[in-house]
Amino acid sequence: MINIVLFGKPGAGKGTQAEFLKEKYNLTHLSTGDIFRFNLKNDTELGKKARVFMDNGELVPCEVTTAMLIDEVKKHPDTAGFLFDGYPRTINQAEALDKFLPTIGSSVTATIALEADDEILVARLLERGKTSGRADDQDEEKIRVRYQEYNEKTAPLIGYYKEQNKFHAVNGIGTIEEITERLTSVIDNL
Numbered sequence: 001m002i003n004i005v006l007f008g009k010p011g012a013g014k015g016t017q018a019e020f021l022k023e024k025y026n027l028t029h030l031s032t033g034d035i036f037r038f039n040l041k042n043d044t045e046l047g048k049k050a051r052v053f054m055d056n057g058e059l060v061p062c063e064v065t066t067a068m069l070i071d072e073v074k075k076h077p078d079t080a081g082f083l084f085d086g087y088p089r090t091i092n093q094a095e096a097l098d099k100f101l102p103t104i105g106s107s108v109t110a111t112i113a114l115e116a117d118d119e120i121l122v123a124r125l126l127e128r129g130k131t132s133g134r135a136d137d138q139d140e141e142k143i144r145v146r147y148q149e150y151n152e153k154t155a156p157l158i159g160y161y162k163e164q165n166k167f168h169a170v171n172g173i174g175t176i177e178e179i180t181e182r183l184t185s186v187i188d189n190l
């Protein structure tokens with residue numbers, strides 16, 4: 001089983017690249033953002049718990065997110081591996097994943113970060129907000145909160161995975177194809 005964590009700031013292009021990578025490596029793509037948005041749209045219990053946080057650009061509490069993620073993983077017992085997109089986003093979540101995966105005989109294979117400067121990313125998010133209908137992409141203040149959340153809670157994961165020798169970074173600026181190429185060259189060399 002190969003488990004890849006796609007890592008990057010809001011707007012870094014994780015979702016776009018995940019679409020290509022899941023096909024190429026036959027992986028199950030789990031995007032916590034997408035799963036939350038599905039639950040919001042369908043007004044499920046989970047959606048009700050997540051809504052305020054998401055609408056404000058804050059992280060949903062870890063207990064809620066981790067329980068959801070583990071449920072999703074368990075739905076795919078026969079997969080060749082997972083492409084985690086948007087999870088883990090805190091040290092607490094990374095530890096939870098490192099505890100859970102061995103219970104299914106697995107582990108994180110590698111974390112790959114898509115790197116880009118904040119100004120480029122904020123501009124991308126505002127552009128996406130014009131068409132995506134995502135409330136959290138339409139308001140600079142909410143985008144700012146998401147970057148603050150990233151810097152405080154998610155950035156420490158870089159050190160966490162570096163210590164495990166599992167951290168790889170690629171330049172996230174370029175055409176979609178160029179970036180896919182960079183990611184596949186990392187994965188093919190794992």
Ligand SMILES: Nc1ncnc2c1ncn2[C@@H]1O[C@H](COP(=O)(O)OP(=O)(O)O)[C@@H](O)[C@H]1O
Binds near residue numbers: 054058062085086089
């Ligand atoms: N692992 C997570 N932990 C907590 N909250 C999360 C997580 N993943 C997604 N969310 C919630 O869903 C929102 C949107 O997620 P996502 O689409 O991945 O965002 P972005 O485009 O900012 O990277 C986040 O701002 C957060 O509220």
